[in-house]
Amino acid sequence: MTPPAKSSAFLQIQDVVKEFDGFKAVNHVSLDVAKGEIFALLGSSGCGKSTLLRMLAGFEVPTSGRIVLDGRDLADLPPYDRPINMMFQSYALFPHLSVWDNIAFGLRREGMSKQRAAERVDAMLKLVQLERFAQRKPHQLSGGQQQRVALARSLAKQPQLLLLDEPLGALDKKLREQTQIELVNIIESVGVTCVMVTHDQEEAMTMASRIAVMSEGRFLQVGAPGEIYETPATRFVADFIGNVNLMDGSVTTDEPDHVVVDCADCRHYVGHGITGNLGMPVTVALRPEKIHLSRRQPAEAFNTVSGTIKEMAYFGSFTVYHLVLASGAMLKVSQANVQRHRDDQFTWGDEVWAHWSRSAPVVLTQ
Secondary structure (H helix, E strand, C coil): CCCCCCCCCCEEEEEEEEEECCEEEEEEEEEEECCCCEEEEECCCCCCHHHHHHHHHCCCCCCEEEEEECCEECCCCCHHHCCEEEECCCCCCCCCCCHHHHHHHHHHHCCCCHHHHHHHHHHHHHHCCCHHHCCCCHHHCCHHHHHHHHHHHHHHCCCCEEEEECCCCCCCHHHHHHHHHHHHHHHHHHCCEEEEEECCHHHHHHHCCEEEEEECCEEEEEECHHHHHHCCCCHHHHHHCCCCEEEEEEEEEEECCEEEEEECCCEEEECCCCCCCCCCEEEEEECHHHCEEECCCCCCCCCEEEEEEEEEEECCCEEEEEEECCCCCEEEEEEECCCCCCCCCCCCCCEEEEECCCCCCEEECC
16 A cells, blocks of 8 residues: 655545445545644535545545545544544433443443543543533533533544534524534643534634535635635635625726726725636625715715615624615625614615725635
8 A cells, every 4th residue: 555645734635536326425525634623614415524524434435535644544444443533413422321421431332441431531521511410311411511521422532533513503502602612622622633514604613723615525615714704715605604795797907906897786996806807707795794884975986886775684783784776786784783872873765875995895706
């Protein structure tokens, strides 16, 4: 067998393909994950992210390609021999066992001495702050506590790689937001390398140092959360991550430091260049929170458009407005509610002007 190439990556996914009856669920994906990194596979149902995770765990065998962990090819290793643990969305806790015994289960199975197992379980309980719940059964715990028990059990065997399958999917929204930070802190304190699968963009953005956005078995973009949100590579990525206004138009000016794009309702001056041609069709992506509203027409000829407020929704810290433009298109605008009361509050039916800076839009060519 040819030894793997030297690499600083701890986990290497090399041109991996997985076919089911001729259908490529995972289609030539490659990825390097650094030691200690929390990496998220993000995408909608059926995009291939769970299949890829199952190949890492050994539950599925790649049709072609290699998976290398810490310099060792995993191809010939069955799941139980891999230095990997997987935490499922359902947690899969044994209902008849106490919290302590749930965490100890895997350690006993591999023949660890009672004393060492007890020390490890106690350390895990302290790590997840559940010492006083050690003798409770899973049904006596909250959803967040069950999730921490499942994590403690996954970490007890000190895996080299931790796999999380929709780790917070069973929790309600408020508890999920609280648990995201707790989970990251626990994982980082242990120093384990982690790959997580989620369809929840907020979960991926909060927990992961890097994200791969998947669609139809491929990686469309890999990068840090801020990079993917602020500079999406494709129309799909821009639309999948957060809220966005997508406006089709054509290039009328293309310079190294800026582009002018004519759309149906306005002219965009975008503060970055593209490698393109005059007249080529493009899409301008503009996040709602980067748009400002005013009652007076701005002096700037670019990056401004008038519209009528058709819908508005109050979310406490911000309000979302839906503006109908002259072409009939809808523009979403998000405004932070920094004041408790405003004398000139916008409302339904108001004619307003929307405007944005030259650094706000991004031009997408695919």
